[in-house]
Structure formats: structure tokens, C-alpha cells
Amino acid sequence: MKLIVEKNYDELSKRAAELLAEDIRKKPEIILGLATGSTPVGTYKELIKLYDSGKLDFSKVKTFNLDEYIGLDGEHQNSYRYFMNDVLFDHINIDKENTYVPNGKVKNPEDYCKEYDKLIEDAGGIDVQILGIGTNGHIAFNEPADELSAGTSIVNLTQSTINDNSRFFDSMDEVPKTAITMGIGSILKAKKIILLASGKNKAPIMKKLLEGDMISTQLPASFLLLHSDVTVIVDEDAYKG
Numbered sequence: 060m061k062l063i064v065e066k067n068y069d070e071l072s073k074r075a076a077e078l079l080a081e082d083i084r085k086k087p088e089i090i091l092g093l094a095t096g097s098t099p100v101g102t103y104k105e106l107i108k109l110y111d112s113g114k115l116d117f118s119k120v121k122t123f124n125l126d127e128y129i130g131l132d133g134e135h136q137n138s139y140r141y142f143m144n145d146v147l148f149d150h151i152n153i154d155k156e157n158t159y160v161p162n163g164k165v166k167n168p169e170d171y172c173k174e175y176d177k178l179i180e181d182a183g184g185i186d187v188q189i190l191g192i193g194t195n196g197h198i199a200f201n202e203p204a205d206e207l208s209a210g211t212s213i214v215n216l217t218q219s220t221i222n223d224n225s226r227f228f229d230s231m232d233e234v235p236k237t238a239i240t241m242g243i244g245s246i247l248k249a250k251k252i253i254l255l256a257s258g259k260n261k262a263p264i265m266k267k268l269l270e271g272d273m274i275s276t277q278l279p280a281s282f283l284l285l286h287s288d289v290t291v292i293v294d295e296d297a298y299k300g
């Protein structure tokens with residue numbers, strides 16, 4: 060894994076956006092894998108700035124998001140579809156038809172999971188995947204467990220993730236307990252992966268990930284060690300604590 064340490068969150072966001080912008084310019088019809096959570100928001104803001112100044116064109120870009128809460132439709136303020144529209148898609152010239160976020164209200168989740176992986180495959184596969192990381196080492200919603208799903212699947216969220224994500228909801232009870240998430244295998248199929256981590260609360264898990272050489276289903280992010288093109292961008296807080 061290639062490690063880049065930036066001074067603070069703003070620098071991290073600029074760096075990530077520069078890397079993405081370079082790839083989008085090289086391949087205008089690029090397929091991006093996008094993440095939610097607070098970490099990539101700064102990167103999305105920087106991409107919007109580049110678009111506003113005429114330096115970036117999203118008209119041919121296609122995106123696939125990693126995950127969605129089960130039970131929330133795209134209109135719900137806490138759904139990841141709503142979030143993505145709000146922080147990125149509504150501000151750039153991307154065709155919404157080209158933006159995919161798993162459907163949290165789907166009737167046949169198991170069939171739908173297979174379809175989601177097939178959609179990505181049929182589109183040509185993800186060129187660049189952006190990832191955040193949970194304080195428990197999850198990527199997307201692949202939570203530490205004895206077994207991890209290779210493909211997109213429905214998962215139960217752990218209490219630590221429910222606690223972490225409750226800050227976006229009015230109360231803990233409102234946080235969905237299940238989600239649909241791209242699997243570890245679906246993520247590892249991306250040609251290139253950029254993992255972002257910011258803030259002191261991510262320092263313990265980043266230390267474990269960066270110093271470790273073992274792959275464990277109890278540390279889902281450790282599977283990234285199997286990929287040949289992963290760039291980790293951290294700020295000093297997430298690096299040093």
C-alpha cells in the first residue's frame with residue numbers, strides 16, 4: 060500500500076481530489092466507486108470546485124456507491140442516495156442516470172445484490188474506488204466477522220457502527236440495523252483503490268492496518284493488502300493520533 064500523509068483534512072481532501080481529477084481527465088468515461096461517511100465530503104467539495112472553475116467534466120462519468128441502509132428510500136435525509144445527491148451529484152454535470160447507489164427499499168434483496176455486482180461488471184468494472192474506514196476497520200459496511208461476503212450482500216451492522224453513525228440521526232433508535240453493501244471481493248475488483256482516513260479517532264485502526272501484515276476477517280480493511288494498487292491518504296491526526 061502506498062501511504063501519503065497530509066498535514067490536515069483540507070490537504071488530504073485536495074490531494075485525493077487531485078488524484079481523482081487526473082484519472083477523470085485521462086479517462087472521461089471513467090467508472091468511479093464512491094463512498095459516503097464524513098471523510099470523503101472534503102474531496103467531493105474539491106471536485107465541485109474543479110468543476111465550477113471549468114477544470115473537470117463529469118458528463119461521461121459513471122459512479123457506483125458502496126452501500127445503503129436497508130429500509131431507507133432515496134428521499135430519506137439519512138439515505139446514502141440523498142447524501143450523495145446533496146454533497147456531490149447535485150453540484151456537477153453528471154447524468155443522474157449514471158449514478159448508482161444500492162436501493163435500500165428493494166423487494167428481493169438477494170437477487171438485487173447479484174444484480175448490483177453484475178451492473179458494475181457490465182459497465183466494465185470500477186476504475187477507481189474511494190474508501191473510508193470505520194473505527195472498527197470496516198470498509199463499506201463489511202463489518203468485522205468470522206466470515207465476509209465476497210459479493211454485494213445484506214449485512215447486520217455492529218453496535219460500534221450504529222453508535223458511530225448515530226450522529227447523523229435524531230436518535231440511536233432511528234439508525235438502521237442492516238445495510239446492503241458491496242462485498243470485499245467486489246471492492247478488490249476495482250483497478251485502483253484510494254483509502255482516506257482523517258482524525259484522531261481513526262489513529263488506532265490505521266496503526267493496526269498500516270503496521271499489520273496479517274489478513275483477518277476481523278479487520279476487513281486488511282484485505283486491501285491483497286490489492287496491488289492501493290493508495291492510503293491520511294492526515295497527521297489519523298497517522299499519529
Ligand code: GLP
Pocket residue numbers: 094095096097098099125126190191192193194197198199200220224
Ligand atoms: C460508514 C460507511 C463507510 C465509511 C464509514 C466511515 O459506515 N458505510 O463506507 O467509510 O462510515 O465514516 P466516516 O468517514 O464518517 O468516519
